[in-house]
Amino acid sequence: MLEHSKVLLIQTAFLGDAVLATALLEKIRNESPDSEIHILVRKGNESLFKAYPYPNVRKVWSYDKSRKWSSWLELRHDLSEEHFDAVYVIQRFLGMGLLSLSIGAKRVVGFDKNPMSLFFTEKVKHEWGTGIHEVERNTALVKSWLGEKVFKPCLQAPEIAMSPDMRKKEYICISPGSVWETKRLPIRIWIEFVQLLPENQVVVLMGSPGEIELSNQIAEAFQGGKRVILNETGRHPLLASAYLFQQSKMSFVNDSGPMHICSAENVPTVAVYCSTVPSFGFGPLADWNRIIETKEALTCRPCGDHGKKNCPLGHYACGEGIEAKALFQAYQDFLGSGSQKI
Template identity: 40%
Template sequence: DKNPLSFLFSRTVTHDIGNGRHEVDRLNDLIEHLTDRTRPLPQLYPSTSDRANVHGRSTAWKHGHMSYVLIAPASVWPTKQWPEAKWVELIEALPREQEVFIIGAPGDSELAQRIIAASGRGVDLTRELKLLESAALMEGAVMNYVNDSAPLHIASAMNAPVTAVFCSTVPAFGFGPLRENGRIVERKDPLECRPCGLHGHAACPVGHFKCALDIAVASVHS
């Protein structure tokens, strides 16, 4: 019903953001009269080639480690991005027997390299993987640590375990994990300024960025 041309539609549905309903359910409302109303969940389908490429290359990337965690530290919106130093602390807290893979867009490589240099661990895959290869890699991770950003939804579509850190945005917008193996971490106490927008900002509008800085590494790691 938010479309400016909705008056031309034969049928409209209410699209309210902020009441806790997931976006998937809001969109499914558009077709529920054509279905049995079973909740369909989005899925991705890496090809046999995608999986083979990831499996073959990940053996070398793991450097002898039997398992790995995956971190996607970047976001298009800086206020949706857990600070760089926090990701470094998280990596330092992870078991040494697990390899750490960092994924993202090619433009996230500098961030990945800084995190690896500061933590002394990690493999930068930001320039190595296609989207469906990233999806296949996420599926095999012990845990995927992400922001409120695209990798969160890739993990949900792969039914992969995911820990999503919400900074300036809130889960009530309806863009959180979809599966039972997903968890959300956010600042425990409410802030008058949070959420400061649906999509985020280039910088904290009030200057303190407490919504991100007050999220303890231990709460993400646990």
């Protein structure tokens, strides 16, 4: 059996990908508790790992994509001095594949779709579009070391002060944004959904600074009314946002980073899929979850492996075809399930 006293995980893609990588942290923690773990993520995502509550993660490294080459060189120098037993390259990009091979680790394991996989100690088949979840795909990287058992991602954000209107486990979160426009449920549908909710249901709008306008449109639709709509979009650092999700009754999200944060915190989740599909392997993992997507069989969906900046055909039927009453039904299903956290 392989023994690794010190390993490096590399995942410098988007926020959600970094969150899902905590499933590997959990696997290593449980099945090789004496192993020291380092993880390399995109700059800006490193604070998230302050919400990983276990000390086996010794150091979180960051890759600054705004200065790719100089940051890459710095990392190559610094990581070379760590003398890792193994590096596990979770992503499939050339730069990180090359970095993994350049730091003198005893073993390098990555996916066969990485351009540098020919030189890896071990390459693992990357299955896509078959319904296999990303955490299962990632777990395959360490199968020869730790076996097949899959663990869920894990985050536990530290407590922050909240608005008096945010009573723990009583408000719901809505995250209307996504990096990709074709992953965003149209704002009018979010507004219609909120209109269906009980008037005393507190709604907290969440998102990054770049998504403020999306949340503003929802909040402005209810100005002057009796509903409590708290627009927290762009107001909190990543770790604080994770805590607000963690304390919600349930969260409504697009196929985006907040969905994966909710998975890692086991927050009841309603996930909306527009141009992408759950079979890509990035679905919600909370114990209670629902997936909402159009009921129409669209030959154009999915239109790509990721989202797009706009609908290639101009009609955006995958988003426009989703009904607010489907979201409300999920809300009612949860209230009737007895699954609410206290």
